[in-house]
Amino acid sequence: MTALLEVSGVSVSFDGFRAINNLSFSIGAAELRAIIGPNGAGKTTFMDIITGKTRPDSGSVTWGERAISLLNLSEAAIARIGIGRKFQRPTVFEDQTVAENLILALKSPRNPFAALAFVLTGEGRARVAALAAQVGLGAHLARKAGELSHGQKQWLEIAMLLAQEPRLLLIDEPAAGMTLAEREQTTAMLVGIARTRAVVVVEHDMEFVRRLNCRVTVLHEGAVLAEGSLDHVTRNPAVIEVYLGRG
Ligand SMILES: Nc1ncnc2c1ncn2[C@@H]1O[C@H](COP(=O)(O)OP(=O)(O)OP(=O)(O)O)[C@@H](O)[C@H]1O
Numbered sequence: 001m002t003a004l005l006e007v008s009g010v011s012v013s014f015d016g017f018r019a020i021n022n023l024s025f026s027i028g029a030a031e032l033r034a035i036i037g038p039n040g041a042g043k044t045t046f047m048d049i050i051t052g053k054t055r056p057d058s059g060s061v062t063w064g065e066r067a068i069s070l071l072n073l074s075e076a077a078i079a080r081i082g083i084g085r086k087f088q089r090p091t092v093f094e095d096q097t098v099a100e101n102l103i104l105a106l107k108s109p110r111n112p113f114a115a116l117a118f119v120l121t122g123e124g125r126a127r128v129a130a131l132a133a134q135v136g137l138g139a140h141l142a143r144k145a146g147e148l149s150h151g152q153k154q155w156l157e158i159a160m161l162l163a164q165e166p167r168l169l170l171i172d173e174p175a176a177g178m179t180l181a182e183r184e185q186t187t188a189m190l191v192g193i194a195r196t197r198a199v200v201v202v203e204h205d206m207e208f209v210r211r212l213n214c215r216v217t218v219l220h221e222g223a224v225l226a227e228g229s230l231d232h233v234t235r236n237p238a239v240i241e242v243y244l245g246r247g
Helices: 043-050 075-081 098-105 112-119 122-134 150-162 180-193 206-212 230-234 237-242
Strands: 003-014 017-028 032-036 058-063 083-086 168-172 198-202 215-220 223-228
Touching: 003 043, 017 043, 017 198, 017 223, 032 206, 043 168, 043 198, 075 083, 083 150, 098 122, 098 150, 122 150, 122 180, 150 168, 150 180, 180 198, 180 206, 206 230, 215 230, 215 237, 223 230, 223 237, 230 237
Parallel strands: 032 198, 032 215, 083 168, 168 198
Antiparallel strands: 003 017, 003 058, 215 223
């Protein structure tokens, strides 16, 4: 499998503290990956490096078939190249409807007026409806985003990211604050999304990770401690010691 994203030997220090320590990681073009690890393991910093928010002191981050370096690109350029990031808290436009939020997020045309004109076409309406359906909001297009449940807002934001047609989606702790039913729907949704693109999910909820049924990367002290199926990594004594045993 050729990698879509290849992170190799990356390190970064903050005031002499090595938050990421010779970290290597790669993900394929249509792969779902969960990242787990104790607080302070470097999960957020790792995502910050991929998205260009934090520049590593050493190592390489390459992208796509031509293995272009992401290290010289701005955050905006990295987003345009096809890397979408969802932070833990949903950031939707609460006073706009689900449909309006999706229209504003469409990749093209770029400005809101052109986007509105586009959505008046059959193709535009179909695109918005398909995005909403993909995240279980097909019946909620006319509702104000502010009226949605926390889980539904998270899904709307995922659909807004999908509107940008990313090839890699980074999702931070989606399960937090969701009901059990919402968490189950979210795992199914993420599995579906990862059939056509790469999805990295940072998550502490082990039941959620189990339902993702994917390869798991365990970070500890800024490096990869273990990688493999959830059963494989949770049997690893080092993982039990630093993470699972602290329950
Ligand atoms: N800008 C910064 N300046 C100084 N230290 C930082 C900075 N960003 C992160 N750190 C430190 O780097 C380490 C890794 O932090 P990071 O937030 O990446 O961990 P995490 O795995 O995301 O943790 P959590 O699960 O708590 O979100 C921590 O010890 C943190 O205090």
